[in-house]
Amino acid sequence: xxxxxxxxxxxxxxxxxxxxxxxxxxxxxxxxxxxxxxxxxxxxxxxxxxxxxxxxxxxxxxxxxxxxxxxxxxxxxxxxxxxxxxxxxxxxxxxxxxxxxxxxxxxxxxxxxxxxxxxxxxxxxxxxxxxxxxxxxxxxxxxxxxxxxxxxxxxxxxxxxxxxxxxxxxxxxxxxxxxxxxxxxxxxxxxxxxxxxxxxxxxxxxxxxxxxxxxxxxxxxxxxxxxxxxxxxxxxxxxxxxxxxxxxxxxxxxxxxxxxxxxxxxxxxxxxxxxxxxxxxxxxxxxxxxxxxxxxxxxxxxxxxxxxxxxxxxxxxxxxxxxxxxxxxxxxxxxxxxxxxxxxxxxxxxxxxxxxxxxxxxxxxxxxxxxxxxxxxxxxxxxxxxxxxxxxxxxxxxxxxxxxxxxxxxxxxxxxxxxxxxxxxxxxxxxxxxxxxxxxxxxxxxxxxxxxxxxxxxxxxxxxxxxxxxxxxxxxxxxxxxxxxxxxxxxxxxxxxxxxxxxxxxxxxxxxxxxxxxxxxxxxxxxxxxxxxxxxxxxxxxxxxxxxxxx
Numbered sequence: 346x347x348x349x350x351x352x353x354x355x356x357x358x359x360x361x362x363x364x365x366x367x368x369x370x371x372x373x374x375x376x377x378x379x380x381x382x383x384x385x386x387x388x389x390x391x392x393x394x395x396x397x398x399x400x401x402x403x404x405x406x407x408x409x410x411x412x413x414x415x416x417x418x419x420x421x422x423x424x425x426x427x428x429x430x431x432x433x434x435x436x437x438x439x440x441x442x443x444x445x446x447x448x449x450x451x452x453x454x455x456x457x458x459x460x461x462x463x464x465x466x467x468x469x470x471x472x473x474x475x476x477x478x479x480x481x482x483x484x485x486x487x488x489x490x491x492x493x494x495x496x497x498x499x500x501x502x503x504x505x506x507x508x509x510x511x512x513x514x515x516x517x518x519x520x521x522x523x524x525x526x527x528x529x530x531x532x533x534x535x536x537x538x539x540x541x542x543x544x545x546x547x548x549x550x551x552x553x554x555x556x557x558x559x560x561x562x563x564x565x566x567x568x569x570x571x572x573x574x575x576x577x578x579x580x581x582x583x584x585x586x587x588x589x590x591x592x593x594x595x596x597x598x599x600x601x602x603x604x605x606x607x608x609x610x611x612x613x614x615x616x617x618x619x620x621x622x623x624x625x626x627x628x629x630x631x632x633x634x635x636x637x638x639x640x641x642x643x644x645x646x647x648x649x650x651x652x653x654x655x656x657x658x659x660x661x662x663x664x665x666x667x668x669x670x671x672x673x674x675x676x677x678x679x680x681x682x683x684x685x686x687x688x689x690x691x692x693x694x695x696x697x698x699x700x701x702x703x704x705x706x707x708x709x710x711x712x713x714x715x716x717x718x719x720x721x722x723x724x725x726x727x728x729x730x731x732x733x734x735x736x737x738x739x740x741x742x743x744x745x746x747x748x749x750x751x752x753x754x755x756x757x758x759x760x761x762x763x764x765x766x767x768x769x770x771x772x773x774x775x776x777x778x779x780x781x782x783x784x785x786x787x788x789x790x791x792x793x794x795x796x797x798x799x800x801x802x803x804x805x806x807x808x809x810x811x812x813x814x815x816x817x818x819x820x821x822x823x824x825x826x827x828x829x830x831x832x833x834x835x836x837x838x839x840x841x842x843x844x845x846x847x848x849x850x851x852x853x854x855x856x857x858x859x860x861x862x863x864x865x866x867x868x869x870x871x872x873x874x875x876x877x878x879x880x881x882x883x884x885x886x887x888x889x890x891x892x893x894x895x896x
Contacts, residue, residue: 395715
């Protein structure tokens with residue numbers, strides 16, 4: 346196609362001043378109308394989008410800047426002494442050991458479950474696909490609470506590895522399952538026809554196809570582990586996050602908390618660099634046309650063994666926490682739990698989640714539009730700078746905002762506005778990824794037609810651009826809403842005095858070992874989080890159906 350167009354353009358001959366004439370076979374813009382925007386792209390960035398995007402990037406970097414300022418004011422010599430004490434090395438060993446083991450466990454569980462569902466002809470395959478994803482709606486600290494209340498050995502490193510592996514494996518399962526659906530099964534079958542066994546064909550062909558998705562899922566697992574606090578406190582396993590909370594809330598030692606937060610930031614950036622070096626950002630190019638995979642038939646014994654394995658995984662990851670909540674809700678019914686407290690916490694949680702989701706998607710829109718529609722070195726650098734917040738644990742972001750509020754904006758300190766801003770900073774990458782994907786798939790020609798008809802820019806933005814990117818905005822809104830409802834770590838630091846969310850109420854009762862009183866808050870939190878999970882699931886199902894129809 347490109348050669349034919351070039352041939353037509355060459356045959357048209359040079360235009361005035363040596364400028365080649367446009368191809369005669371293509372439609373020409375009418376006289377008097379502005380030329381298409383694509384022809385002018387790259388000359389000048391729109392000042393409004395650029396200004397908004399720079400302001401958003403500056404807002405996202407505020408917590409990191411104030412952590413560095415706080416550490417500098419405390420004195421680097423004292424911080425160096427703090428970092429090289431014995432306890433810091435113990436925390437480093439615990440954190441790294443737990444991160445490596447749980448990430449490997451999640452990689453095995455997520456990849457194995459995804460392969461069984463996508464490439465094996467199992468009875469009830471659609472039901473397995475739902476059951477294996479649902480644990481993502483359960484907060485980690487709720488899963489830890491369920492296991493610690495029933496299983497005696499669920500403490501220390503063993504308990505932390507068990508609970509976090511069962512809680513986080515869907516972060517690997519989801520991208521790997523998507524990669525297996527989009528992968529080309531013909532390559533794997535060719536390897537089998539050349540004499541490769543099932544394991545060698547999987548290792549040499551399938552694993553290479555899903556490698557970016559697998560590494561991306563492992564990256565999410567590792568970052569979630571570095572930021573988690575509630576589950577480790579319940580399971581009595583000491584990491585950097587638990588020690589930072591002790592230094593800040595119990596010892597009131599702000600510089601020590603900042604120093605430990607900086608170590609946590611360095612660990613997060615090291616995880617990001619390791620994933621990039623391993624090729625997580627790479628792409629897998631297809632050499633032949635994609636054909637739907639042919640699902641293997643494992644036989645009676647094989648199918649029974651796989652079904653039992655998936656049943657055990659779903660029971661441990663989903664049925665045990667949900668069953669525990671149901672049990673304590675029934676048994677703890679005699680506790681004096683005021684209904685107004687439950688409804689008040691639910692209302693505060695929903696209000697904060699809606700406000701944060703709306704603010705975050707609004708902040709992501711200009712950055713997504715600028716990075717996709719006006720690609721240049723500056724916009725790429727600007728977009729990449731916003732992803733730096735992905736390497737900052739929520740605890741470090743909360744501490745940075747606290748020090749900013751105390752020193753420069755005291756009216757915002759412990760206010761609902763600062764809490765919502767904190768949520769927006771923490772979950773901005775989630776919204777940006779969804780908005781950016783929607784902007785990239787929206788046709789630019791419709792907006793150019795609107796402008797060529799004389800519509801002002803604001804009218805084109807409202808009547809054309811926003812409807813085109815609305816699915817991405819909705820997906821980003823749901824992702825941020827789900828994350829805010831189940832967030833605990835930063836909420837404990839930033840929440841206004843006297844306010845309560847479902848997570849903080851649950852935490853108060855659970856800390857006093859009042860399991861019956863804590864269970865209703867956790868159950869309601871899971872119920873609210875299930876709504877955006879269901880909406881996202883339906884949306885992804887429709888996207889998948891359209892992809893299968895187009896294939």
